[in-house]
Amino acid sequence: MTYQPFLPEAAAGSISPRHAVVPLRRELKKCRIVSGEVTKVEHARKTVTIQPIDGPSYEMAYDHIIVAPGSVSRTLPIPGLSEIGIGLKTIGEAIYLRNHILDRLDVAAVTPDPEVRKASLNFVFVGGGFAGIEALAEMQDVVADALKYYPELDPKEVHFILVEATNRILPEVGPEMGAYAARQLAARGIDLRLDTFLNSCVDGQIELSDGDSFRAETLVWTAGVKPSPMLQQTDLPLGPRGHVNCLPTLQVATLDGEVLEGAWAAGDCAQVPDLTNPGGWCSPSAQHAVRQAKVLADNIRQVVLGGAPKEYRHKHVGGVAGLGINKGVAHVYGIKVKGYPAWLMHRFYHVSRIPSFNRKVRVLADWVLAFVLKRETVALGQLHAPREEFLEVTPPVAPKPKAEEKSADKVGSSR
Incomplete structure (x- = not known):
């Protein structure tokens, strides 16, 4: 069982991906x-x-x-979406997203083509709910840390773009905390496109409803379920x-x-x-x-046992959202919290909810190690095509013609 609220942290390397699975x-x-x-x-x-x-x-x-x-x-019939879009509902998608984004940095660092470089450093996220905002914030932190080891790349070349159809983000934490989160993301250089739709993304050519058009090799789709x-x-x-x-x-x-x-x-x-x-x-x-x-x-x-069932009644108490390391927003039981305290609330709420004592301890251990050591900024290799290298060095062998097989059988029997 995958504990989905931890997928953004698994993608960012803040916790081991297997620890988000029970x-x-x-x-x-x-x-x-x-x-x-x-x-x-x-x-x-x-x-x-x-x-x-x-x-x-x-x-x-x-x-x-x-x-x-x-x-x-929940996807929409947008041209090109099925070809380049990346979801975030499974642990496999989280690992793939991490590998893909880090691979784009490698491509941008070595390509002589300025257009390929620009497209590789454009990261588009569609959807301004919990999943989209947390994934966007976490992956921007990952890229910021990774760029320290890419002297060929200028951080000003990297662009994170959020496309959201409504006029606000994180509706689960209320208008005030959502507006605060938007200001914090904008201050980090994230381009927020509110009241905007994705019209097309054929071959990585992003077409937005506000008339903007640009190339991007990364499109993360988190626009609802x-x-x-x-x-x-x-x-x-x-x-x-x-x-x-x-x-x-x-x-x-x-x-x-x-x-x-x-x-x-x-x-x-x-x-x-x-x-x-x-x-x-x-x-x-x-x-x-x-x-x-x-x-x-x-x-x-x-x-x-012959009794009567009870009705489910639970008033939504609010929500907590992480905005990357040491950053967050929360609106719980009418109390509004932001910054580092909200980030701690976000972490401890979810570690209390993930099933099993084993997973709680492992996630906490991951966080302690991430605090003591530097963030891991390495991709997990060819995880989604593990046999590719083996196939490259293994030439295909054509099957023997049936006539030759029969001839060989006769020779063998005559001996």
Whole structure:
């Protein structure tokens, strides 16, 4: 299980990428872990179809099902986005983003072409929520540290550009703290393009709605999320946005409110009424997901024992966001904090939320080492193409013609 709030820090090298991932087999010792993909859910028959890592698919029956596949990046039909865009929803994407940005510095340092150099040093981030701002701030810190070892590059040549469709960033921490974060990022030289859309990025040619056009070899897309597409392969009732429709008890229900016995959902994939905001839905956040999981587990136990489930009620307490090392903003329980104290709040909130004592200790150890030692500014090699070098030195061998094989067999048998 990936703890997604730590992905920006994993990309920046502030923590080891593997420490943002919780090993389920070790933590859920009394559970049977099935490695595979759910391709179909038929609640009418109470069966799921599983495609394992290897071998044919098969069905598994159940008494209760908890649907919690989370969310995926919400993309738009923008020309070129699928070719060059980088998401930030998985640990693999975080590692790839780090490798890619550091590789761009290497390219810029050696290329004789000024246009390639300029495009390599333009880093575009689309989306001004938690994921986009934290990733942008962390990666700018990484580049600033790495440039100390690139005498060929002038820091003034590096440009980080944020493209945000609305007129503010970090809406989760409120207008005042969001405006403070915007001022801090602008003071660091980050180009904030608010009320601006990405129109096209074909072949790295960035076209913005404000009329600006430039080349960039890095485009990070963090403009929101949508429910996992897996939900479309179920017979569970879905809301207008594609979420599983739920009651406040986290029981799956039809749009008319009829409970589907034995079906439950929580997290980013669930459409759960927000009882503290009548008419609204719980936002897709780690804060709600963690709390919903606890209520859901208690409710299943109550139902199995013949009791009644409780409603999930949690007022959003605010948010904390890191803006790079020693920088942050927070708006929690009406209290507004900024700078170093907010950064500490951000770190200790998330280390308290990541599952397992093992991971808490390892993340804390990573932070201590990062404080004592210099930041690592090295890419992790050809991680996404590990066999490339081996293939280059291994010439292909054509298979023997069948006639030659038969002839060789005859010679062998005659001997």
